[in-house]
Amino acid sequence: MSSFYSELMKGLGAGTRLWELLDRKPEFPLNGQYTTDQLRGRLEFSDVTFSYPTRKEVPIFSNLSLVVPSGSVMAVVGSSGSGKSTLVSLLLRLYDPDAGTITIDGQDLRDLNPYWLRSHIGTVSQEPVLFSCSIRENIAYGAVDPDSVTMEEVYRAARMANAHDFIQDFPRGFDTVVGEKGVLLSGGQKQRIAIARALLKNPKILLLDEATSALDAENEFLVQEALERLMEGGTVVVIAHRLSTIQNTDAVAVLASRRVAECGRHADLLADRHGLFRKLMEKQAFLQEDQKQALH
Numbered sequence: 001m002s003s004f005y006s007e008l009m010k011g012l013g014a015g016t017r018l019w020e021l022l023d024r025k026p027e028f029p030l031n032g033q034y035t036t037d038q039l040r041g042r043l044e045f046s047d048v049t050f051s052y053p054t055r056k057e058v059p060i061f062s063n064l065s066l067v068v069p070s071g072s073v074m075a076v077v078g079s080s081g082s083g084k085s086t087l088v089s090l091l092l093r094l095y096d097p098d099a100g101t102i103t104i105d106g107q108d109l110r111d112l113n114p115y116w117l118r119s120h121i122g123t124v125s126q127e128p129v130l131f132s133c134s135i136r137e138n139i140a141y142g143a144v145d146p147d148s149v150t151m152e153e154v155y156r157a158a159r160m161a162n163a164h165d166f167i168q169d170f171p172r173g174f175d176t177v178v179g180e181k182g183v184l185l186s187g188g189q190k191q192r193i194a195i196a197r198a199l200l201k202n203p204k205i206l207l208l209d210e211a212t213s214a215l216d217a218e219n220e221f222l223v224q225e226a227l228e229r230l231m232e233g234g235t236v237v238v239i240a241h242r243l244s245t246i247q248n249t250d251a252v253a254v255l256a257s258r259r260v261a262e263c264g265r266h267a268d269l270l271a272d273r274h275g276l277f278r279k280l281m282e283k284q285a286f287l288q289e290d291q292k293q294a295l296h
């Protein structure tokens with residue numbers, strides 16, 4: 001009886017916390033209704049001013065403007081704390097800007113149905129979150145209706161994400177249960193599962209946060225190849241940390257002084273000897289010595 005009582009009390013405590021979570025209301029209204037069948041994925045920030053609700057006195061963006069044409073790949077670079085992740089959070093509508101607008105195909109984000117919006121946006125973060133369930137369920141979770149996903153579709157997504165082989169090598173294959181936050185898997189493996197999840201969703205808009213942590217050479221190649229497949233066809237915003245990624249994008253936006261300080265093609269930005277992008281690249285030792293020599 002006494003052990004049952006303590007279990008009951010633990011359960012009650014957990015239950016209370018769960019209800020508190022379920023009862024939470026969004027801080028701003030999520031009542032946009034607009035949806036469309038023909039999403040093209042053109043993104044535009046116009047004069048966006050933003051500070052986090054918890055730190056109103058620290059502005060993150062003031063009058064930031066940026067256009068990402070539909071179907072293009074935009075790299076976002078900037079020093080640590082310049083607001084790269086914040087830009088992605090605003091696109092996902094985790095926050096609303098204090099002033100200015102963010103639009104998709106000319107439609108204000110606030111007028112779009114948030115559930116519909118998020119079903120068309122895929123994200124792969126630096127530290128992907130995997131749930132404590134099977135790998136198959138973790139991949140199928142990306143789909144709008146995970147229950148209707150066939151095994152064939154899961155295999156296909158895993159193959160394209162270069163994850164199929166290592167999953168098959170586990171004794172229980174796709175039924176392998178990954179621990180809380182996927183502790184059983186390496187960083188590169190977790191990322192490839194997150195990429196398979198995003199591939200299954202086949203989103204029109206893709207937000208990527210490239211991992212800064214060093215992957216071993218083989219993992220890095222496999223992750224990079226999978227990302228390239230994922231990036232085909234949609235509009236992509238990638239927080240880029242690798243020179244090879246930056247070189248393969250259509251344009252680069254440099255965040256500095258709370259706005260987009262420079263935006264253009266990688267080669268053009270690099271050619272400006274006094275430009276911010278050039279300085280940033282040199283600081284981050286992105287440029288190899290021989291490339292620097294060639295540019296001088």
Ligand SMILES: Nc1ncnc2c1ncn2[C@@H]1O[C@H](COP(=O)(O)OP(=O)(O)OP(=O)(O)O)[C@@H](O)[C@H]1O
Nearest residue numbers: 052054055060078079080081082083084085086087
């Ligand atoms: N939830 C939050 N509440 C309050 N301030 C925040 C929050 N998240 C980020 N910030 C602040 O906003 C600024 C921009 O952070 P952000 O994470 O967007 O930068 P970043 O360019 O992505 O940085 P990094 O390259 O280090 O990941 C930082 O000064 C950070 O301290």
